[in-house]
Amino acid sequence: MKMNNENEKLDQLFENFDNQWDVHELDSQHSDRFSKKLDLKKKKRNYSFIYAVAASVVVLLGVSLLYRNNDRPKELKFASKETKQTDSIFTVLIKNELEKIHEKKSPENEKIISDALKQMKSLDSDYDKIMHELEVNGESKPIIYAMISNLQTRISFLQSVLQRIEESEKLKNLNDEKTI
Incomplete structure (x- = not known):
């Protein structure tokens, strides 16, 4: 019985908000635009990651060459x-x-x-x-x-x-x- 009472209270609570909920349908092109934006962000991230890896490799090569030259005895x-x-x-x-x-x-x-x-x-x-x-x-x-x-x-x-x-x-x- 207690459960039914609680369910009724919840139903009454949400009845007051019926007119306040945003229940409008999105236009048909909305999901297409959203997908395109996501694809663009994914492509940008991939390039930045590649640039970061390439820059790291260049720095590591430079440092290794520097130390290799300094460690070589005269x-x-x-x-x-x-x-x-x-x-x-x-x-x-x-x-x-x-x-x-x-x-x-x-x-x-x-x-x-x-x-x-x-x-x-x-x-x-x-x-x-x-x-x-x-x-x-x-x-x-x-x-x-x-x-x-x-x-x-x-x-x-x-x-x-x-x-x-x-x-x-x-x-x-x-x-x-x-x-x-």
Whole structure:
């Protein structure tokens, strides 16, 4: 009985709204126009998706070429086997020290690292000049000594920067412990 009562109440409620409902029939061309608009939107979306994929592929290719060129070691075509070996050994050591420094990067030691990288650019520039001299004038003791000295200086510099960063971190940890 209760169900019937509820159904009657609902019927009475909707009787009052009979004149307010929108019951007009749509014209026959309405569905055709709607379908055409949907088709146009689908076509536009497909092209934009294709453009987005193409742009992504171009960016990825550009980035991969950039990294591939930067990672390729400088070849010393004009140098002896011993000079090439020396250069490659020192280059690996320098690269490892730079990676260690980048791993230590934090807001506290960011200034130290940025200053160190500026100094490294200067040392790299000096090294490039030495390599140019080696290429132009050939191998001679002064040029080889200058090359080795530059490589040793860069490694020593990077090691001292790492040591300074570690000392800075120890001081920060000690200060943190004292405040607790």
